[in-house]
Amino acid sequence: MNVKFWERKPATKEPKKKKSFAREWGDAILFAVVAASLIRWATFEAYTIPTPSMEKSLLVGDFLFVSKLHYGPRTPITPLQVPLTHQTIWGTNIPSYSDAIQLEPHRLPGFSEVKRNDVVVFNYPPEEQHPADLKTNYIKRCIGIAGDSVEVRDLQVYINGQPAENPEHMQYKYFVSTDNYLNEKFFLERDITDVIQWQGGYIIDTTPERAEALASLDIIKETILLKDQAGKADPEVFPHVPSKYEWNKDNYGPLYIPKEGATVAITPETLPLYEKAILEYEHNENAEVRDGNLFINGQQVNQYTFKQNYYFMMGDNRHNSLDSRYWGFVPADHIVGKAVMIWMSTDPNGSFLSKIRWNRIFNTIE
Secondary structure (H helix, E strand, O other): OOOOOOOOOOOOOOOOOOOOHHHHHHHHHHHHHHHHHHHHHHOEEEEEOOOOOOOOOOOOOEEEEEEOOOOOOEOOOOOOEOOOOOOEOOOOOOEOEOOOOOOOOOEOOOOOOOOOOOEEEEEOOOOOOOOHHHOOEEEEEEEEOOOOEEEEEOOEEEEOOEEOOOOOOOEEEEEEEOOOOOOHHHHHOOOOOOEEEEOOEEEEEEOHHHHHHHHOOOOOOEEEEOOOOOOOOOOOOOOOOOOOOOOEOOEEEEEEOOOOOOEEEOOOOOHHHHHHHHHHHOOOOOEEEEOOEEEEOOEEEOEEEOOOOEEEEEOOEOOOOOOHHHHOOEEHHHEEEEEEEEEEEEOOOOOOOOOEOHHHOOEEOO
């Protein structure tokens, strides 16, 4: 006789509840936001060129891919932020972040270090109203790396005493003298977009080759390169001490670019060069300058060892660029990434049929 003390009941499989339409869309949107945020943070991010400081290498209306992989992505300094935003929520002036929590910056390993002549996106160092990783993004060419000595003599950049390689499409400001009226079409046909009518002619930004071509025209009297003279100090130029440094945008330096671990002497002559970096970028909690002397933790110091690398940036449009000549060094923790490719380009002056610059699409950036 078979006696069954216990018999397992066959399991009844409950039908899986189907997600609501709203839940399915919510999950899809959440996944897309997380994925896009990770891609944007760790690999590539899209940027646009809003100003002419890099013309004609990069044009207003160029859309770029900037690689975070080359120099390594930064860990977030300001973690409390609306995803896929920078300083404000889209279409508003409402801040997209809270600075209640600020983390120590770190950088993951990258494919390479910042090199001379790299076109680099970075956070604008002097900006004070935002945390470091949310400062306005700038794009310039790195002409000097940590440990270099940079100098400009009569427009020509020198690195460590040797003439630097000039960008292919470098521009300067010229005065075009003429008795004729030159319309917008005349300049656009010659790829000149920055034009100011002036007494007896026009002030333009262009390359030396195009300036020479203009000078050969019968309707042009002459083209004059507008440059600053050596020894004529410009108070707008870093370190903004014309009494000590007779520097201007075309005659600048020599200036040592700080390198991590390098020690510099702190004297009345050198302090203006490194004061801003030491006080604002080196994360020293108890550093101050009193009566022209540097104090750290209450003690006067006559030398300083840097905690991170710095870089010197310049725009290829040399006379129309707010760059390191005016505000100094770019700290390593302000570096965002390397500009690698133009994926789209639109011409602000183009008509309907010529709005897109087809010849620039998918161009690599040199």
